[in-house]
Amino acid sequence: MxxxxxxxxxxxxxxxxxxxxxxxxxxxxxxxxxxxxxxxxxxxxxxxxxxxxxxxxxxxxxxxxxxxxxxxxxxxxxxxxxxxSAKIYQHRHISRPQIERNIPQIIAFTKAAMAQPNYYLWGGRVGPNYDCSGLMQAAFCVSGIWLPRDSYQQETFVQSVSYEELLPGDLVFFANDKVDHVALYLGNSYYIHSSGQDVGRNRIAIDSLSDQGDKISQYYYEKVYSFGRVMESYCPNID
The missing domain is CATH 2.30.30.40 (SH3 Domains)
Incomplete structure (x- = not known):
């Protein structure tokens, strides 16, 4: 240009x-x-x-x-x-056992964000207002763990797991034609996410992986695409 x-x-x-x-x-x-x-x-x-x-x-x-x-x-x-900056940014290797130790802190971050007045903001990555993948990236980042920015990128980055294998701290992905939403699994079939105004709650909220909830929970349950586990901290491959 x-x-x-x-x-x-x-x-x-x-x-x-x-x-x-x-x-x-x-x-x-x-x-x-x-x-x-x-x-x-x-x-x-x-x-x-x-x-x-x-x-x-x-x-x-x-x-x-x-x-x-x-x-x-x-x-x-x-x-x-x-x-x-006098020095270039250095990526840190973080192992799965290290990530597991930080899951309580990651979950606590999302719940603290939910407790603040907030609304869904497309592109939001700085509190109090987040989009879905921005909330996930910010929550892991507090522990020095990086995820890619967008939900579809996060889905390809994590290790796929089944519903039966889900653990707190895993990610839940939702899709229409392609992955366009992500949430953090809390356990006992509940997840926390930031959802929009048109088809969501326009804020951070906890919903259930069930077809027995309200209309919004049912909407997202029908969109469930895959589940994934964060095994390492993301390091972009940049030439």
Whole structure:
């Protein structure tokens, strides 16, 4: 894309980074396109990113988040909220036994988020308002465990398990034509998720894996697609 003189000025004001990476000093919104019309995700303070200077307009620049490899658009007005990083982000290997020890903390995070006033926010990744996969990513992240950003990516990342094998902390995936929703299994056929306004509760709530619940629970029960277990922390394969 064409880099206009105003964009060059904005980048010139950003301190150079010896590592090629920056980190966020405050929560930032990232968008699906250079129009800024639709939220894609949000970055919490401390997250690392790279500027993709080949994709830039007069108002937005494309960036890649280092922890999950997610690519989205950042407003040039938010460049002042970035700090140059002396070191590149280092992914940590986390084993399944380590993950198991953190399941209570992960579940506690989702329940604490549910206890706060909240609503479903497409692209929401910073509390109090989340989308379904943003809540899952944020919950695991508190323990240093990374998941891919979107529900369909999370479904391909986890190890598939059967309903009979489900354990608290496993993920439940829902689909129409493809996976488009995810929840955290709590045990005893209950799960917690952030569901939307049109076909959900417009907030974080606990529902049951049963056709005997209310209309919303039944709707999601009919959409159940698969179950998965997080075996490791996600490390994106980026050239």
């Amino acid at each position: 064409l880099a206009l003189s105003s964009t060059a000025t904005s980048l010139d004001l950003l301190p150079p980074s010896v590592s090629g990476e920056y980190f966020c000093r405050i929560p930032l919104n990232l968008y699906n396109s250079a129009t800024g019309a639709e939220l894609a995700t949000q970055a919490t303070p401390g997250r690392h990113l790279k500027l993709l200077e080949t994709s830039i307009t007069s108002q937005f620049i494309q960036v890649r988040l280092c922890e999950d490899g997610y690519v989205a658009w950042l407003s040039l007005d938010d460049l002042s909220a970035l700090e140059s």
